[in-house]
Amino acid sequence: MTRIKCCGMTRVEDALLAAQLGADAIGLVFTARSRRRVSVAQAQAIVHALPPFVSTVALFMDDAPALVEEVIATVVPDLLQFHGGESDAWCAQFGHRYLKAIAMGEGAAALARLRDYPRAAALLLDGHGLGEAGGGGKAFDWSLMPRNLVQPLVLAGGLHAGNVAEAIRVARPWAVDVASGVESAPGIKDAGKLRDFIAAVRATDEGEGTP
Numbered sequence: 001m002t003r004i005k006c007c008g009m010t011r012v013e014d015a016l017l018a019a020q021l022g023a024d025a026i027g028l029v030f031t032a033r034s035r036r037r038v039s040v041a042q043a044q045a046i047v048h049a050l051p052p053f054v055s056t057v058a059l060f061m062d063d064a065p066a067l068v069e070e071v072i073a074t075v076v077p078d079l080l081q082f083h084g085g086e087s088d089a090w091c092a093q094f095g096h097r098y099l100k101a102i103a104m105g106e107g108a109a110a111l112a113r114l115r116d117y118p119r120a121a122a123l124l125l126d127g128h129g130l131g132e133a134g135g136g137g138k139a140f141d142w143s144l145m146p147r148n149l150v151q152p153l154v155l156a157g158g159l160h161a162g163n164v165a166e167a168i169r170v171a172r173p174w175a176v177d178v179a180s181g182v183e184s185a186p187g188i189k190d191a192g193k194l195r196d197f198i199a200a201v202r203a204t205d206e207g208e209g210t211p
């Protein structure tokens with residue numbers, strides 16, 4: 001089964017809908033570089049409203065350690081996700097499981113960085129360029145997704161209901177991640193797009209015989 005993470009949640013109702021539709025995880029963006037940035041209070045409201053067994057992921061991009069520590073202490077996310085130039089040691093300093101985003105904008109050359117994060121729980125390959133923020137709807141060449149890594153790989157960047165089936169068939173990811181492809185505006189999820197996206201992922205899994 002392909003896991004689904006819906007990122008950039010800013011409203012309780014959107015996170016609840018994603019959970020009801022079958023999302024496995026939601027993302028909360030804390031970096032100031034995002035148009036989907038949430039406050040600690042907003043994030044707490046979302047986390048407390050979610051049913052059990054839906055993971056919460058807190059996103060940062062070259063932020064101060066104090067912000068990460070504050071979010072861990074107050075929001076208590078299941079996982080951290082780092083989108084900037086953070087090193088493996090920097091990401092691991094919090095003693096919290098983390099995902100590292102790898103900017104795939106430069107294509108195959110970016111694959112060299114995949115081996116730099118041995119302590120990451122998973123690697124998220126995203127379509128944006130090095131140093132750029134995520135959440136911009138940029139896809140990359142899915143055939144570059146490696147098959148020989150020990151860590152689970154999350155496919156991100158420019159996914160939507162119309163292309164996610166093809167993306168899964170080509171990239172064979174552990175999970176898919178979507179933000180702008182299920183929105184009507186940054187941080188505002190569109191119920192129809194969210195429903196169609198999750199249904200497309202599940203239909204692809206079923207069509208390929210994945211239990």
Ligand SMILES: O=C(O)c1ccccc1NCC(=O)[C@H](O)[C@H](O)COP(=O)(O)O
Binds near residue numbers: 027029137177
């Ligand atoms: O979403 C943001 O605003 C954001 C800002 C800065 C760093 C990361 C950010 N998002 C990271 C994500 O995990 C997105 O879901 C991912 O980039 C895919 O976005 P999209 O291409 O819009 O589906």
